[in-house]
Amino acid sequence: MKIKTKLAFASLILGVISAPALSADPIIDGKVDCIAPAGPGGGWDFTCRSIGRLLSNYTDGQITVQTLNMPGAGGGVGFAHIISKRSDDAKVLAAASTATTARLAQNQFPGMDADMVRWVGAIGTDPGIIAVNQNSDITSLADLINKLKQDPGSVTFAGASAIGGWDHLKILMTAHAAGVPNLNQIKYLSYNNGGAAVTQVVGGHIDVLVGVASSSKGFIESGDLKPLAVLGQDHLSAPLDNIPTSFELGVDVEASNWRGFYMPKDVSEEEYQWWVNTLRTASQTDAWKETMVQNGLEPFGLFGQEFDQFVSHQIDSLNFISKEIGMIQ
Template structure:
């Protein structure tokens, strides 16, 4: 049995540890102006992500934090990524916008000398889900039928998307086909268009067999009946009226191909500072204001934070790297 004196000593020690932890958390409180690096020019997706954070963070910080967006275009996001690493390496008052385009470029080595583990991944708060669709009278009535055609002849189906060859829309169908066991992925035909609307028009007009895009640019055509959705590349079904579209997960494919919106920060910040941002971003994403912004911009909830988000990012980079190598987008 412990003596009363020793019990008291242990109690005092435990209380000291608790108070020390509380002080550390308090020391991590961030106030005043913080920078959000949008690694592209005004008007794009990363700019939208930073400016949205500026709109919603006040309610999560009792209006103690003001976010100013700093546009830093160049190298497809590489200039902003390098800035965080080399100029702000331990600064807790800077955060940077990221998306699936970020992980795709990291996977393909497009940020020379830089890797995903050189920053800390804070969280993702929304996404534009990927989708595969065909015109209303297409002979393909299910994703299984389309994938079966690719397995028999990977060049038998032509896809339209809004990204460049090797970009995110192209990678969506490559990831899906890879997961389904399609061989010779480099033979899959993909044509790039200036935007999602142009790609949809080509499919509806019967010029291209299938669309690989996002929900936001195809929802109206699905609701009108001009497009037949085969799958949403997500682990959760969409909200009505699109809730009848099967997910890739339901179809037995481990493919998450949403264009998520998220953030990373410098590697050298303390754990307490990192956790402050994780907690604050989570609170901000739960506000009615953010839900309104998502609805207005065709986004759906996509919430991953802290270690969970870090694991997700690294897994996505690994998968995209593997697919990119198989189709020759990365030269050995």
């Protein structure tokens, strides 16, 4: 590596953030593959391409990231590729999200589990949100929970995922955290996308929306949707920062669609920690913060062991919920 490039990279890292500085002579350089385990245009593709541009810019071209779209089995093809083909390759990452942990929790990757890869970090999230029509008689999360406790089938929810998918699981996780019994009696209707689900609730055809902040924002700002809670610990960015969080309301549930990465299991500890530090650094730059704002994401940074523990806990929780509703044995 040229001395000039080393100094540029080191000064960038030291000057942009207060996170632990990276080495001026990174142990990873050159071309890196980022596997997006789906076709172009989706969330995993966005995650790979966004972090690719960021790393290339902020290493003065020392790292170039190539996105490899690898669709199939809901992310299972990409997961299997990392395990079987790139098991000790430190120059490959794979994009992941809550959809990844949900499928692992439901044993949708046969013969594979979360311990077969290393979880590097999460760099942003699209928070889950519960909202109702502006004229709804449900005025708070407490109202909703009370209705579900009295009769789990008395309220119908709309979401963009299939039965047993992430939007469905969000409301089940919320109800479970609040002590609602008989989760399998909760009514949930699946729509093709978030916009269709929002329209059904705004039109008064479905009682409650369980979705994400990014696709609900405009309807909340217009007054067509009345938000009951953000499903997590952190408030949304302004102008939606006055929406209460589920934790504030006494329901300890984290149900956001995080964006992050895993990598092969057999890389060295030094290589793994380099990637942990690199992603931590990248997630705190102004460039990434601007990317999040432009794409409706909120800050959500977990790295290394902390992220690994989070993934393990989320899989356990989703596995329990999936068993409760009969998705798996």
